[in-house]
Amino acid sequence: MVELLTMRRVPWSILDDLESMQGRMNCLLSKQPWSVHLKQGAVEYPAMNIWSSAEGLVVDVEIPGAKQEELEVSMLGDILKVRGKLDECELTKGGTYLMRERLGGQFTRSIRLPFRVDGERIKAQYRNGILRITVPRVPEEKPRRVAIEA
Amino acid sequence: MTGTITRQEDESVRDRIPSNPAAGGSRLREARMHSTPAVDLGESQDGFWLVADMPGVEPKSLEVTVERNVLTLEGQVRVDVPDGFELAGREYWPKQYRRVFVLPDIVQVEGIKARIHHGVVVVSLPKRRAVQPRKIMIDG
Secondary structure (H helix, E strand, C coil), X not given: CCCCECCCCCCCCHHHHXXXXXXXXXXXXXXXXXXXXXXXXXXXXXXXXXXXXXXXXXXXXXXXXXXXXXXXXXXXXXXXXXXXXXXXXXXXXXXXXXXXXXXXXXXXXXXXXXXXXXXXHCEEEEECCEEEEEEEECHHHCCCCCCCCC | CCCCCEECCCXXXXXXXXXXXXXXXXXXXXXXXXXXXXXXXXXXXXXXXXXXXXXXXXXXXXXXXXECCXXXXXEEECCCCCCCCEEEEECCCCCXXXXXXXXXXXXXXXXXXXXXXXXXXXXXXXXXXXXXXXXXXXXX
């Protein structure tokens, strides 16, 4: 028998709270006319980072080890939904686990977007375990600069 | 047949946190950038396998090193900021993944192989032939 010695990963650090506070401060101080509110502390899976501009949003989703054909991005009204399945690695078949920390199985996550979306032009790309979804606004909802008459 | 795979305590984090608080917050922040990837570890007749989640790590920025019996996995995440966009919400941070394992003697170090696909690192660690169970033919 092979005996195994492992130590637990530290699931929480005091710095996590500082980071979450910093995130909220950045949100307050940023020049954005609006912001997308994500739950702080990344309790939900998968974790997301959201970038915005007048053109729309870019949503990065951290999903290591999904099969591309099993990832699904859909838009219903203003709800963007990501679904997928994390697959077991082939190597692990026919052996025994000594330690398991990685998540497995199916996941779904939805976020509500702050504007109407041009559904036809949504794009998604899966690279290095990050799913990048590009969500353009409908042209009528893009911010317009109003000329001030003298 | 005995052996152990031991996870070393994350020295990468510990030795980077300044013992002198006057050293400032920037180094402390740098320390937090090190992240411990979630790992599955398993064993079969022929060897061990190790699977680590490192989303955002490109193949070229993954480093797997073995020094004597210490296996180190390191990966740097490059954040690809979309042109003209500003960050509106953040749940994960750019980071440097790092995790260190002490291998048992029965691992044949020369035969270790690693690959990364979709942000998941798979390392196979074959056992030395001498310690693999052998089937003995029975005459008669």
